[in-house]
Amino acid sequence: MAETQESASAGQPVQPIQVLYCGVCTFPVEYCEFGSHLTRCKEWLHETHPDLFDKYYSEEALQAKLGTLSLEAQEKLEKDTAKKEAKAEAKAEAAQKKKMASQITIKRIERNKRKFVTSVHGLEAFDVDLKKAAKFFAQKFATGASVTKNPLGNDEIVVQGDVSGDIVEMIEQGVGLLKGVPSDNVVEVEEKKKKGGGD
Numbered sequence: 001m002a003e004t005q006e007s008a009s010a011g012q013p014v015q016p017i018q019v020l021y022c023g024v025c026t027f028p029v030e031y032c033e034f035g036s037h038l039t040r041c042k043e044w045l046h047e048t049h050p051d052l053f054d055k056y057y058s059e060e061a062l063q064a065k066l067g068t069l070s071l072e073a074q075e076k077l078e079k080d081t082a083k084k085e086a087k088a089e090a091k092a093e094a095a096q097k098k099k100m101a102s103q104i105t106i107k108r109i110e111r112n113k114r115k116f117v118t119s120v121h122g123l124e125a126f127d128v129d130l131k132k133a134a135k136f137f138a139q140k141f142a143t144g145a146s147v148t149k150n151p152l153g154n155d156e157i158v159v160q161g162d163v164s165g166d167i168v169e170m171i172e173q174g175v176g177l178l179k180g181v182p183s184d185n186v187v188e189v190e191e192k193k194k195k196g197g198g199d
């Protein structure tokens, strides 16, 4: 009899430690609140592990947790969480906006009488490897192409010859590694040789 009682009182089974990592913030799920995406974390947990969701976020669980905090501390906690989330969302949105606003400038530059080069700037914002793109253009047009720094210190591709129209077309058609570059973001510019420049 004593034995049964003992095993009953010692009846907290030792669970193997299993850590579930959050699919949103990648923290162990009990630490999601320290990340910046609590709302999405909760949605994820609710969908994938409803039992754990109840454990951490049910009315009772929250009550038990918040019960130890003063009302003031509770409000501050909620405010801080909302602030952190808003900040993270704003950051992600700004990054996306910046990407979509990035211009690809294709410039036809007159170097000498009837001699042109074409510069292409801004492809890197769309995850295009500039060196590979230069090689691609060189092969496509059987001409010279290289990555150089423009006067502003930004990398750009310079292709020998006037191929600006062809490059615009290639972007429109999403040829090769230009796939995914939005043609709406392309701006064509012509740079005339400055009068009396080097003559």
Ligand SMILES: [Zn+2]
Residues within 6 Å of the ligand: 022, 023, 024, 025, 026, 027, 029, 031, 032, 035, 037, 041, 042
């Ligand atoms: Zn999380």
